[in-house]
Amino acid sequence: xxxxxxxxxxxxxxxxxxxxxxxxxxxxxxxxxxxxxxxxxxxxxxxxxxxxxxxxxxxxxxxxxxxxxxxxxxxxxxxxxxxxxxxxxxxxxxxxxxxxxxxxxxxxxxxxxxx
Numbered sequence: 001x002x003x004x005x006x007x008x009x010x011x012x013x014x015x016x017x018x019x020x021x022x023x024x025x026x027x028x029x030x031x032x033x034x035x036x037x038x039x040x041x042x043x044x045x046x047x048x049x050x051x052x053x054x055x056x057x058x059x060x061x062x063x064x065x066x067x068x069x070x071x072x073x074x075x076x077x078x079x080x081x082x083x084x085x086x087x088x089x090x091x092x093x094x095x096x097x098x099x100x101x102x103x104x105x106x107x108x109x110x111x112x113x114x115x
Contacts, residue, residue: 001051002031003079004041004069005086006062010034013086014055020093038068046073053079055086 005011011032018026031049035041046052054069056062058080070076081089 001028001053002033002046002049003053003055004033004035004076006034006056006065007036007085007087008034010055010057010086013090016090017086017093035065035069038065038072041069041072043072050075052076055079055081057081057085059084 003011003014005014011034015030015032018030052073052075054066054076056065062080066076066078070078083089083092
């Protein structure tokens, strides 16, 4: 499996989001790759990989990059972040987790005080 992202930080963020979904390291070996320019896609190294995702940003350049890679590697499937980038998705997820933890702690404190 290979995941192609717009930047190194997005590749790390995508990997962390995958990890947080399962809670463990994925069983399938995955190559995370940052491509600043789709023309630099290492087609020879990727053409034999059956499961490839383009995980570029959700902006005009990201859509164009995904389309360009799809022309080079027809087996590619598109994966879009909920926000503009995978890094922003990761930051949003971490923020929501922190809010949930704070709410749980507050409820516990309130329950302890009512005893």
